Amino acid sequence: MKKHTLSVMVENEPGVLSRVSGLFSGRGFNIYSLNVAPTLEKGVSLMTIVAEGDDQIIEQIVKQLRKLVPTIKVKDLTEMKSVEREMVLIKVNAEDSKRAEILRIVDIFRCKVVDVSVDELTIEVTGDQGKIGALTSLLTRFGIKEIARTGNVALQRSMQIDL
Amino acid sequence: MKLTGAQILLKCLEKEGVDVMFGFPGGAVIDIYDEIPKSSVEHILARHEQGAIHAADGYARATGQVGVCLVTSGPGATNTVTGIATAYMDSIPVVILTGQVPRALIGNDAFQEVDIVGITRPCTKHNYLVQDIEELAVTVKQAFYLARSGRPGPVLVDLPKDVMQQIGEFHYPETVEMRSYNPTQKPHVGQIRKVMKLLKKAKRPLIYSGGGVITSGSHEELTWLARNLRMPVTSTLMGLGAFPGDDELFLGMLGMHGTFAANMAVNNCDLLLAVGARFDDRVTGKVDTFAPKATIIHIDVDPTSIQKNVSVHVPLVADCKSALAALKVESEASLDDHDWKEDHREWVDQVQAWGKEHPLTYKDDDVVIKPQYVVEKIYEITKGDAIIATEVGQNQMWAAQFYKYTKPNTLLTSGGLGTMGFGFPAAMGAQRAFRDKLVIDIAGDGSIQMCIQEMMTVVCNKLPVKIVILNNGYLGMVRQWQELFYDKNYCETCLDAQPDFVKLAEAYGAVGFRVTEKKDVESTLREAFAVDKPVIVDIRVAREENVYPMVPAGASLTEMLLV
Ligand SMILES: Cc1ncc(C[n+]2csc(CCOP(=O)(O)OP(=O)(O)O)c2C)c(N)n1
Ligand SMILES: [Mg+2]
Numbered sequence: 001m002k003k004h005t006l007s008v009m010v011e012n013e014p015g016v017l018s019r020v021s022g023l024f025s026g027r028g029f030n031i032y033s034l035n036v037a038p039t040l041e042k043g044v045s046l047m048t049i050v051a052e053g054d055d056q057i058i059e060q061i062v063k064q065l066r067k068l069v070p071t072i073k074v075k076d077l078t079e080m081k082s083v084e085r086e087m088v089l090i091k092v093n094a095e096d097s098k099r100a101e102i103l104r105i106v107d108i109f110r111c112k113v114v115d116v117s118v119d120e121l122t123i124e125v126t127g128d129q130g131k132i133g134a135l136t137s138l139l140t141r142f143g144i145k146e147i148a149r150t151g152n153v154a155l156q157r158s159m160q161i162d163l
Numbered sequence: 164m165k166l167t168g169a170q171i172l173l174k175c176l177e178k179e180g181v182d183v184m185f186g187f188p189g190g191a192v193i194d195i196y197d198e199i200p201k202s203s204v205e206h207i208l209a210r211h212e213q214g215a216i217h218a219a220d221g222y223a224r225a226t227g228q229v230g231v232c233l234v235t236s237g238p239g240a241t242n243t244v245t246g247i248a249t250a251y252m253d254s255i256p257v258v259i260l261t262g263q264v265p266r267a268l269i270g271n272d273a274f275q276e277v278d279i280v281g282i283t284r285p286c287t288k289h290n291y292l293v294q295d296i297e298e299l300a301v302t303v304k305q306a307f308y309l310a311r312s313g314r315p316g317p318v319l320v321d322l323p324k325d326v327m328q329q330i331g332e333f334h335y336p337e338t339v340e341m342r343s344y345n346p347t348q349k350p351h352v353g354q355i356r357k358v359m360k361l362l363k364k365a366k367r368p369l370i371y372s373g374g375g376v377i378t379s380g381s382h383e384e385l386t387w388l389a390r391n392l393r394m395p396v397t398s399t400l401m402g403l404g405a406f407p408g409d410d411e412l413f414l415g416m417l418g419m420h421g422t423f424a425a426n427m428a429v430n431n432c433d434l435l436l437a438v439g440a441r442f443d444d445r446v447t448g449k450v451d452t453f454a455p456k457a458t459i460i461h462i463d464v465d466p467t468s469i470q471k472n473v474s475v476h477v478p479l480v481a482d483c484k485s486a487l488a489a490l491k492v493e494s495e496a497s498l499d500d501h502d503w504k505e506d507h508r509e510w511v512d513q514v515q516a517w518g519k520e521h522p523l524t525y526k527d528d529d530v531v532i533k534p535q536y537v538v539e540k541i542y543e544i545t546k547g548d549a550i551i552a553t554e555v556g557q558n559q560m561w562a563a564q565f566y567k568y569t570k571p572n573t574l575l576t577s578g579g580l581g582t583m584g585f586g587f588p589a590a591m592g593a594q595r596a597f598r599d600k601l602v603i604d605i606a607g608d609g610s611i612q613m614c615i616q617e618m619m620t621v622v623c624n625k626l627p628v629k630i631v632i633l634n635n636g637y638l639g640m641v642r643q644w645q646e647l648f649y650d651k652n653y654c655e656t657c658l659d660a661q662p663d664f665v666k667l668a669e670a671y672g673a674v675g676f677r678v679t680e681k682k683d684v685e686s687t688l689r690e691a692f693a694v695d696k697p698v699i700v701d702i703r704v705a706r707e708e709n710v711y712p713m714v715p716a717g718a719s720l721t722e723m724l725l726v
Binding site for chain 2: 010011014015018022023026056059060063064066067069070071072
C-alpha cells in the first residue's frame with residue numbers, strides 16, 4: 001500500500017465532486033485527502049487527490065477517474081517529479097512556561113504564528129508531508145487542541161529534476 | 164423559431180431519429196405530454212415505470228439503437244432506477260428523460276421532488292440536470308451521443324418543469340464537442356501485431372467472447388477469425404448469438420453454468436482471446452485458477468475492464484469491431500502460408516471430445532415435463548428464428564443452454580444485474596421494434612409476477628409477445644442453492660400460492676394456455692406461437708429440477724457438478 005498523489009483536471013460543473021467522491025466510496029477505494037479549486041482556465045477545476053492502494057488499485061482508480069465524463073486529464077504525480085505542498089493550521093497549548101520553546105520550534109520550521117491568546121498559539125505551516133509530519137509530532141507533547149489541513153496540492157515539475 | 168422547452172425536447176428526439184418512447188406521465192412532465200400528439204415520436208404508455216425502462220432497454224438490445232424512456236419526477240423517476248442499473252451493468256444505450264420540480268423549488272423537498280441525478284450517478288454512464296432552456300438541445304444531443312458511443316450505457320436527463328415551459332430558440336447542434344470525452348477506439352498497431360504473433364504460436368487457442376461483440380456489431384469479424392484460424396469459441400451469457408450457436412467450433416457458455424467443454428477448454432488453453440468480456444465472477448469462478456495455462460489477450464473499449472479482475476498479458480484498448488477487423492486484415496495474409504487447421508487440429512479434436520463426453524443434457528421423463536425439454540421444443544419450433552427474452556433464475560440459464568442463438572441481438576437477458584421482471588417488458592420493447600417477429604419471453608413463475616402489469620400494455624398496443632412460463636412453483640434458482648448448499652432449507656422460496664395465469668391472461672384480454680402433460684407441450688406451443696395476440700403459456704414443469712453443470716460460487720471452473 002502506497003500513497004499516490006493524483007492531479008485530476010475536470011470540467012467545473014455541478015456534481016463533479018460528487019462523481020469523484022462517489023467513485024471512491026462506491027468502489028471501496030481509499031481517499032487520504034482531496035483538494036479542489038478552479039484553475040485560470042474558465043470552467044476547469046483542478047483536484048489533487050491523495051489515494052492509497054497497491055499498484056493494481058491505483059491503476060483502477062486512475063482509469064476510473066478518466067472514465068468519468070467530465071474528466072479532462074489525470075496524472076499520477078507519484079510517477080513523475082513533482083512539488084507537493086500542504087498548508088496546516090495548528091492550535092497548540094502554550095502556557096507561559098512552554099511558550100518560548102514552541103516559538104523556537106516555529107522558528108526552526110520557518111512557520112508563522114497567526115493567532116495568539118493567553119494559553120494558546122495558532123501556527124500556520126506550509127510544506128511537504130515530511131515537514132508537516134515532523135512539526136506535528138514535535139508539537140504533540142504540548143497538546144494540539146485543533147488542527148485544520150488543506151490536503152495536498154501538487155504540480156508536476158516543469159523540468160523533471162528535483163530542485 | 165421560438166419554441167417551448169417541451170417542443171424543443173420533442174424536436175430533439177425527432178432529430179435523433181427516435182420513433183418510439185416508453186413512458187408514464189405525471190405532473191412534472193405534462194408539458195411534454197401536451198406536445199407528444201403533435202410530434203412524430205410515438206409514445207407507448209407502460210403500466211409501471213419499471214416496465215417502461217425495461218421496454219426501452221429491450222428495444223435497444225434488439226435493434227442496437229438508443230432506447231428512450233420518459234417519466235415524471237419523484238416516484239416516477241425512482242421507479243426507473245432498477246431498470247437503469249440493469250442497462251448500466253449490461254452496457255445498453257438508453258436515454259431516460261425524467262421530470263423535475265420547477266427550478267425554484269429544487270432542494271426544498273417539494274411535492275414529488277427527488278434528487279434523481281444524485282440517486283442515479285453511480286448507475287448511469289452520465290446524467291444531467293438541465294438548468295436552462297439554452298442548454299436543452301445541447302444536453303439532449305450529448306445524452307444520445309454518450310449513450311451510444313464508446314462503451315454504451317444509460318444516460319439520464321432531468322428536466323425541471325419550468326424549463327419545459329420556458330421559451331427559447333431551437334438549434335440542434337450538428338456535432339458534439341466535449342473536450343473531456345474521447346472514447347478511444349482504434350487499436351494500437353503494435354499490439355495487433357503482437358496478438359497476431361501470439362496467435363500464430365498458440366497450439367490451444369480459445370476465444371472468450373462477450374457482450375461487447377454484440378454491442379459493437381463485430382459478430383462477422385469474430386466468426387471469420389474463429390473459422391479461418393480454427394479457434395474454438397466460448398461465450399458469456401451476454402455474448403450469446405455473436406458466434407453461431409450451431410457451429411462445430413462453438414463450445415457453449417462458460418462459467419458457473421457453462422458447459423463441460425467450455426470450462427475444460429478455459430482450463431487447458433494456452434491462449435485466451437477475450438473480446439468484449441469483463442471477467443465477471445460468474446464467468447471466472449475462483450480467479451486464481453482461471454485459465455492457468457494461458458497467455459491472456461483482452462480486447463475491450465473500456466480501459467477500466469482491463470486488469471480489473473484478472474491480470475492479462477496483452478491489453479488491447481479498442482472497440483471490438485476495429486480490433487477484430489484489424490486482426491482479420493493481419494491474418495488474411497497468413498492463410499496461404501500458415502496451416503491453421505493442422506496447427507489446431509489436435510486441440511479442436513480435444514475440445515470436441517470433451518463436448519461429447521459431457522454434453523449439455525438432462526434426464527428426460529415420459530410423464531413429467533422437464534423445463535429443458537420445453538426450451539428445446541421452443542428452439543425446434545422457431546428454428547432459432549425468434550427473439551428470446553428471459554427472466555432471471557433457472558429459466559434464464561435453461562434458455563441460455565438449450566436454445567441455440569445463431570444471430571446477435573436475439574437474446575435479451577439481464578446478465579450483469581440479474582433483474583427479475585426484466586424479460587417481459589424487454590420483450591415488449593423488442594416486439595414494438597419488430598412487429599412481425601416472433602418474440603418470446605422464457606419466464607419463471609416468480610419473475611413474471613414482477614412486471615406482469617405490462618400485460619395491459621401489450622394487449623392494447625397489439626404487441627403479440629409470447630410468454631412461456633416454466634412454472635416450477637418455486638423461486639427455483641434460490642431453491643437450487645438452498646438444496647445444494649443450505650441443507651434443503653427451502654425458506655420462503657416455495658410459491659405454491661399462485662395466480663391462475665390462464666385467467667390472468669384472459670383478464671387482460673390476452674390468450675392463456677396451460678400445459679400439464681408432456682404430450683401437449685409441442686402442440687400447445689405451436690398453437691400459442693400462431694396466435695396473433697399476446698399469449699401466456701403456463702407450463703407445469705418438474706418442480707425440483709436443477710441447472711447443471713454448476714460450478715459452486717468461488718470454486719474453480721473444473722469443479723463442476725454434472726447431471
Ligand atoms: C429483483 C430480484 N429479486 C431477487 C432476485 C434473486 N433471485 C434470483 S433467481 C430467483 C428466483 C426466480 O424465480 P423464478 O422466476 O420462478 O425462476 P426459476 O429460477 O424458478 O426458473 C430469485 C428470487 C433477483 N434476481 N431479482
Ligand atoms: Mg420458478
